[in-house]
Amino acid sequence: MNDEPPSTRAALRAGARRLISAALQASNRLRLPGPSVLPVAGAVVGLYSGLVAGIFTNLIVLVRGLTAGATELTYRLRLVAQLQSLWEALAAANWHGEYAIIATPLAFGALGLSRVIEPGGHRDEVKRRLRLLALLVLGALSLYYPLVALTAVNTLFRHPRGMPGTLEVLPWWLMLVAPTLGGYAVGLLLRNRPETHGHGVPEVVRAVKRGGEELPAEKGLLKLVASAITIGSGGSAGREGPIVYGGASFASTVGRTLGFSRKELSILMACGAGAGISASFNAPIAGAVFAMEIILREFELRVFSPIILASVAGTLVSQGVLDQEALLPRLNYQLLSGWEVLLYVLLGLLCGLLAFAFVRMLHGVEHFFAGRSQGRLSPWLARRPLPMRAALGGLCAGVLAFLSPTVWGSGTSFIPLAAVGKLSLLFLATACLLKLVATALTIGSGGSGGTFFPAALIGTMAGGAFGTLAHLLFPASTAPSGAYAIVGMGGTVAALTRGPLTGMMMVYELSGNHAIILPLMVTCSIASALCHYLTERKAPKVQSDADLLASTQVRALMLEVAPVPANLHLEPLMEELLSAESGTLPVLDAEGTVYGIVQVEQMREVWKDPALHAMLVASDLARKLPVLSPTSDLTQALRLLDHEDVDALPVAGAHGSTTCGLITRAAIRRLLHAHHTRLHARGEPVVAPTETTLVG
Numbered sequence: 001m002n003d004e005p006p007s008t009r010a011a012l013r014a015g016a017r018r019l020i021s022a023a024l025q026a027s028n029r030l031r032l033p034g035p036s037v038l039p040v041a042g043a044v045v046g047l048y049s050g051l052v053a054g055i056f057t058n059l060i061v062l063v064r065g066l067t068a069g070a071t072e073l074t075y076r077l078r079l080v081a082q083l084q085s086l087w088e089a090l091a092a093a094n095w096h097g098e099y100a101i102i103a104t105p106l107a108f109g110a111l112g113l114s115r116v117i118e119p120g121g122h123r124d125e126v127k128r129r130l131r132l133l134a135l136l137v138l139g140a141l142s143l144y145y146p147l148v149a150l151t152a153v154n155t156l157f158r159h160p161r162g163m164p165g166t167l168e169v170l171p172w173w174l175m176l177v178a179p180t181l182g183g184y185a186v187g188l189l190l191r192n193r194p195e196t197h198g199h200g201v202p203e204v205v206r207a208v209k210r211g212g213e214e215l216p217a218e219k220g221l222l223k224l225v226a227s228a229i230t231i232g233s234g235g236s237a238g239r240e241g242p243i244v245y246g247g248a249s250f251a252s253t254v255g256r257t258l259g260f261s262r263k264e265l266s267i268l269m270a271c272g273a274g275a276g277i278s279a280s281f282n283a284p285i286a287g288a289v290f291a292m293e294i295i296l297r298e299f300e301l302r303v304f305s306p307i308i309l310a311s312v313a314g315t316l317v318s319q320g321v322l323d324q325e326a327l328l329p330r331l332n333y334q335l336l337s338g339w340e341v342l343l344y345v346l347l348g349l350l351c352g353l354l355a356f357a358f359v360r361m362l363h364g365v366e367h368f369f370a371g372r373s374q375g376r377l378s379p380w381l382a383r384r385p386l387p388m389r390a391a392l393g394g395l396c397a398g399v400l401a402f403l404s405p406t407v408w409g410s411g412t413s414f415i416p417l418a419a420v421g422k423l424s425l426l427f428l429a430t431a432c433l434l435k436l437v438a439t440a441l442t443i444g445s446g447g448s449g450g451t452f453f454p455a456a457l458i459g460t461m462a463g464g465a466f467g468t469l470a471h472l473l474f475p476a477s478t479a480p481s482g483a484y485a486i487v488g489m490g491g492t493v494a495a496l497t498r499g500p501l502t503g504m505m506m507v508y509e510l511s512g513n514h515a516i517i518l519p520l521m522v523t524c525s526i527a528s529a530l531c532h533y534l535t536e537r538k539a540p541k542v543q544s545d546a547d548l549l550a551s552t553q554v555r556a557l558m559l560e561v562a563p564v565p566a567n568l569h570l571e572p573l574m575e576e577l578l579s580a581e582s583g584t585l586p587v588l589d590a591e592g593t594v595y596g597i598v599q600v601e602q603m604r605e606v607w608k609d610p611a612l613h614a615m616l617v618a619s620d621l622a623r624k625l626p627v628l629s630p631t632s633d634l635t636q637a638l639r640l641l642d643h644e645d646v647d648a649l650p651v652a653g654a655h656g657s658t659t660c661g662l663i664t665r666a667a668i669r670r671l672l673h674a675h676h677t678r679l680h681a682r683g684e685p686v687v688a689p690t691e692t693t694l695v696g
Contacts, residue, residue, distance in 0.1 A: 038267060042271040050316070051140060051317060103140075106137070151320075177398075183233075185229050186235075187386040191387060200244050235397055236397045236409070240277060241449065241450025269295070271311075279314040284314070334515035341519075344522045351492045358440070369382065389446045404435070418461060460488055499528065500521075500525045549668070550633050555651075569616070583599060595622055
């Protein structure tokens, strides 16, 4: 029997109702502007970048397993048939059940909150953003655990000695046929899609540079498949470019769905790219620095939290979905004497020269297979279909693999061997040169893949060879050759990307050795500066996008339009907008001067309510914007367009004129596209090598 008085129970029920009502009212006041959602969106994008890295790695393992041959496959299937080994592999996997325990309630809570919030006004945007982010988190969880299981099963197919052991059992003819067939398959896949032939990272840099330009997700998926075939079949290429592109393209799609501004889109795309590097190297700090230094090219406070959260999320996911062993062993290398700094200066110069040679050779091979080199062979190759050219590049890589096994695939299994000094001077020097040539042939002929990991391997081999010579000459005052191999890896990556901080932080995180930071700082800064100087000096003198925008006045592209008066009612205003070429019109204020603009997109909500048609006039809908002068250059116009996050700006008309100008983002894009088309028709590079990186 309940002894509680009815009045007390009624009071409790009334209090609960008031509490629920207050909570509902508070939820209806909830706002989720772009800057507040950006860190959460960055973390979600980081989750998917880690998943992309896991899917891509498993694709490579699949292609590599098919390449291994029937004998090796039978041997490995025999291991899988031992259920005990299978259960041991699954038990040892990094399941991280706490991810589901933390993320599931948060996601369902956000879904519940999105249903509770009343529709209407800004609340519709809040509901949509909550629902999308929650569904993305649940989608990431549904992909994570199957990928962990697949990775655990794939560990049973790995040779005990890694890639060196796999190459020992491959028949000689298969080492020639596999990369040839892989190149042919990639050529078939990409022959009707010339826009997919980039290395990955340069496309992301350009998209971010152009204010968050859209990156199609299907192109990113195609890059992943093509690169997996190239690397898995033995072509010499890296895996980071496709992962970076995949993460950035997913971020582009998510950011546009969430309604982010162009600046926020650029930051989110950098989140996806940085998380891809973090997942690939298990190095979150290096990934974040890469996103800010290479992709976004700024270190403002507002970009820190989304990029860092994305890198952390990508690394956490990759620790489960990638069978990651430490790329570098933990070694206590350090600077033995002050004189040794001079040797690291020389190593920096060597790394800079190697990176420059890599860039030049890659461009040279691309031009040779495109028919832009002298002689008869180059034009003849250009007339062959892409599958044949890519197959020829794969065959060349297969031939070079007989001389050095580092040519096969990404070759990263040999980096730890160089770091502990187990490779001879001849092996190191040969591997450095052949990896450089093989990567240029694989990618330049039409293969797919990146240049980040090949650059790391080239630098490791060069540093190891340099360190071996230095230790032979000065055994008492120099560290072992492995120290120079590690520093050489960072120096070559820094030189190729022209990002010294990225090279430093990557090797610092991978090595876990604080004492190596001083040699890294010396080598990375010198290598980066030298490669940048040489690339800029040798770069063709073409008019860059920045030069074109700075030399073109607004008057050259602006539309002459008649502004609408401030008191124009909604229905005639709508008719004017629909007949306007750009769907945008300048609006005058009460004094007859240009006030701002009104766009047809603004009419969607107000047009639904007929009661507003007689009440609203142009001045009620116009957005106040700065008015450009016709003599302003397009650089200033584009800067204002980005700052105001609009697609058009008004331009002051001549004194006494009844018209004024309108400059649109679409007109500027058409100008740049026409400029690129003219350069391409003349066989000149669309983007100068100093404007973007070749890394990928």
